[in-house]
Amino acid sequence: MSFIKKKIGKQGTWPQALLTFFLPLVLVFLFRWFLFEPFVIPSESMVPNLLIHDHIIVKKFSYGFKPPLGDGWLWKFQDPKRGDVVVFRFPENRDIFFIKRLIGLPGDEITVQNGQIAVNGQPWSLAPLEAGSYLDEDIFNYYHESSSAEKSHIIRLFTKYEHIMPGEKKFTVAPHSYFVMGDNRDQSHDSRFWGFVDEDLLVGKASLIWMSCEETLISAPFICDPLRLRSHRFFKTIE
Secondary structure, three states, rough: OOOOOOOOOOOHHHHHHHHHHHHHHHHHHHHHOOOOOOOEOOOOOOOOHHHHHHHHEEEEEEOOOOOOOOOOOOOOOOOOOOEEEEEEEEEEEEEEEEEEEEOOOOOEEEEEEEOOEOOOEEEEEEEEEOOOOOOOHHHOOEEEEOOOOOOEEEEEEEEEOOOOOOOOEEEEEOOOOOEEOOOOOHHHOOOOHHHHEEHHEEEEEEEEEEEOOOOOOOOOOHHHHHHHEEEHHHEEEOO
């Protein structure tokens, strides 16, 4: 007499294995494409508020939901505001991401002279920072710049050298577009030179510095050197 051992519970092995493997990947994909995405600051254009090797989180749903691939919006439920720090695809090369401060909305008239701005005839106020706030004040002046009574941020301008755009320039922001500038006004390549950012190129609003370092690893340039961390900048809100 022989007995055949019945196999129990094997029918769902492959579907369960596939689900176990792919579900985390799908969740990470959805999280990154629709909610939050990390970026690393590569330049000094947003100094002093953002430094090279600041690792930031961009809130991609700040203004709506974008498709996983391509530009445009699946659902846009809020417009950006003046003063927001935004990440976007560079209009002249959409494979490159830029980060700047949003200065002008569609239809605004922007006046720029010596790094100082006025929007629709209203100058954004500048208040000098207390002397000794930064170590390089022999080269740069630092100011609190206010776009409204509620919002302010710090900008940097040359002290000794000629400003990047000394003459007065006026720009009228095109429909469905935005005018952006770096906070490091005399060392920023922005809308003063290459024009406006189409709303479809917006990625989201920069919200948080989650890690920062003086140097990255030579073998992995997007990973911080653990011996050169700027821990005082960890989890700092981006204003």
